[in-house]
Amino acid sequence: GAVVSQHPSRVICKSGTSVKIECRSLDFQATTMFWYRQFPKQSLMLMATSNEGSKATYEQGVEKDKFLINHASLTLSTLTVTSAHPEDSSFYICSATDRNEQFFGPGTRLTVL
């Protein structure tokens, strides 16, 4: 199947700093990518839909100024967590759709101290 990569896999940062996470579709083009957040023992919660060449669509309750999304090319979307705080610590997973099947990246575990 299609491959989605994510970088970094783990990041630890101090409170107040910004963290950028990259999501790449390696062998297909993705006009749409999705960003999820998963807290321990919980389901995947969709944060936003990243659209190539246009603004991202955020889910209700997700602050667009805190979670900046850029989808500058057909193979790359980035999520920047700005002014991170401990409550932002979570597992962030991106996904992309290829031929009606959704493929997930390996996830990024963010720990904010």
Add this chain to the structure above:
Amino acid sequence: GENVEQHPSTLSVQEGDSAVIKCTYSDSASNYFPWYKQELGKRPQLIIDIRSNVGEKKDQRIAVTLNKTAKHFSLHITETQPEDSAVYFCAAFPQGAQKLVFGQGTRLTINP
């Protein structure tokens, strides 16, 4: 919008027995229903899916059934093995919505 409910939240079965996980959805326009398996700290992996024009699909020890009238679908795992232990998520894909809506997940434990 679409809402997906998944039960049970935890399930423990003896190795070799069968496991069944059920999901209901609210949007009758949903037409694609995948099931994902997620091991601790890893990405969800698609294990089986079904589309609304099919009532049942089977792949070796895994099967999925869909009842469109009742708006529910189920995952069946037979002859369970310890490596089946994981969290399983159902999802629904509303037609035209371009995004999956996930159930809450079921933590399946296979006891040797």
